[in-house]
Amino acid sequence: MLSAQPLKVLVTGANGLLGQKLVAKLQTRSAVTLIATGKGPNRNPGPAEYLYIDLDLLDIAATTEVVRTHRPDVVIHGAAMTQVDACEQQPELCRQLNVDVVKTLADSCRAINARFIHVSTDFIFDGESGPYDERAAPAPLSVYGQSKLDAELLIQQTEGLRWAIVRTVLVYGVVPDMSRSNIVLWVKAQLEAGKEIRVVNDQVRSPTLAEDLAEGIISILMREKTGIWHISGAEIMNVWEIAQQTALFFGLDTGLMIPVSSDTLSQPAKRPPRTGFIILKAETELNYRPFSFKQGLALVKQQLDDLT
Numbered sequence: 001m002l003s004a005q006p007l008k009v010l011v012t013g014a015n016g017l018l019g020q021k022l023v024a025k026l027q028t029r030s031a032v033t034l035i036a037t038g039k040g041p042n043r044n045p046g047p048a049e050y051l052y053i054d055l056d057l058l059d060i061a062a063t064t065e066v067v068r069t070h071r072p073d074v075v076i077h078g079a080a081m082t083q084v085d086a087c088e089q090q091p092e093l094c095r096q097l098n099v100d101v102v103k104t105l106a107d108s109c110r111a112i113n114a115r116f117i118h119v120s121t122d123f124i125f126d127g128e129s130g131p132y133d134e135r136a137a138p139a140p141l142s143v144y145g146q147s148k149l150d151a152e153l154l155i156q157q158t159e160g161l162r163w164a165i166v167r168t169v170l171v172y173g174v175v176p177d178m179s180r181s182n183i184v185l186w187v188k189a190q191l192e193a194g195k196e197i198r199v200v201n202d203q204v205r206s207p208t209l210a211e212d213l214a215e216g217i218i219s220i221l222m223r224e225k226t227g228i229w230h231i232s233g234a235e236i237m238n239v240w241e242i243a244q245q246t247a248l249f250f251g252l253d254t255g256l257m258i259p260v261s262s263d264t265l266s267q268p269a270k271r272p273p274r275t276g277f278i279i280l281k282a283e284t285e286l287n288y289r290p291f292s293f294k295q296g297l298a299l300v301k302q303q304l305d306d307l308t
């Protein structure tokens with residue numbers, strides 16, 4: 001009997017937090033042939049038993065050519081300009097990375113009839129009435145949120161494109177050589193260094209372990225699901241509580257933590273106060289079962305121990 005051809009999956013942003021988790025999980029699957037793309041050299045650990053392509057997505061011709069040449073069955077778009085304040089300060093670059101790049105990829109996928117799985121954010125909502133399900137009305141407060149919403153809309157309006165949009169919330173985890181931190185690593189590093197930290201107590205999120213996000217996306221990939229999906233942790237928590245639990249888990253001094261309201265931080269980009277996701281659709285249709293926040297912390301600790 002002939003075995004089915006492996007699915008050819010191209011991942012963008014392969015050096016990022018989500019990207020590295022996707023690479024780690026997809027490269028071990030016999031049903032998948034992986035093509036990982038990232039800007040600059042491959043920062044994933046271990047020998048690469050997959051094709052890695054150094055690809056700056058801002059290079060439209062190169063991006064189009066990579067998709068046209070390698071003809072993936074599915075593109076998972078994990079790359080983005082993810083720093084919310086940098087987006088506010090450089091709206092043009094944010095638009096190029098978070099909207100124009102998505103248009104290039106969506107058009108390239110449509111041209112070869114590849115599926116397109118895009119990653120989006122809770123920051124498309126205004127945070128007045130979270131937690132949100134997939135049908136809630138978006139109303140972004142920031143340049144970043146607007147760019148991610150514009151990308152969602154252009155995907156949905158690309159005629160003939162087979163797409164899935166996976167929205168997520170406050171992702172945490174650890175991978176080698178990260179270009180940006182996250183709440184858990186930030187709290188841990190600052191308190192370990194004996195530094196005081198100011199933590200907002202008026203923002204609510206559902207913190208998401210990077211592994212869970214990758215698993216949710218892989219479920220959507222393998223089950224050939226389309227449409228919008230909310231993939232996050234199951235617990236709706238105040239950011240202050242997230243930081244407290246992190247400090248306590250790692251045995252650090254919570255006395256160094258100062259609760260503050262968001263407006264005292266004078267950050268360039270406005271954050272939605274209360275988001276978090278209702279993940280019932282993913283639980284029901286994908287059998288998605290995320291780690292609890294405490295389990296997630298334990299996994300991060302184990303991975304940090306393995307890295308040292």
Ligand SMILES: NC(=O)c1ccc[n+]([C@@H]2O[C@H](COP(=O)([O-])OP(=O)(O)OC[C@H]3O[C@@H](n4cnc5c(N)ncnc54)[C@H](OP(=O)(O)O)[C@@H]3O)[C@@H](O)[C@H]2O)c1
Pocket residue numbers: 013014015016017018019038039040055056057058077078079080081082097119120121122167168169170171172179180
């Ligand atoms: N992290 C969160 O809390 C969060 C929350 C909601 C939604 N999301 C969404 O989740 C997705 C994955 O985010 P993440 O947490 O994995 O972020 P990340 O670690 O910042 O990864 C983003 C990746 O995009 C890459 N990239 C940036 N510009 C590029 C370019 N011109 N060409 C090629 N690659 C480029 C970055 O490369 P370098 O590593 O070389 O800089 C980085 O590896 C994004 O769509 C983000 O909007 C994240």
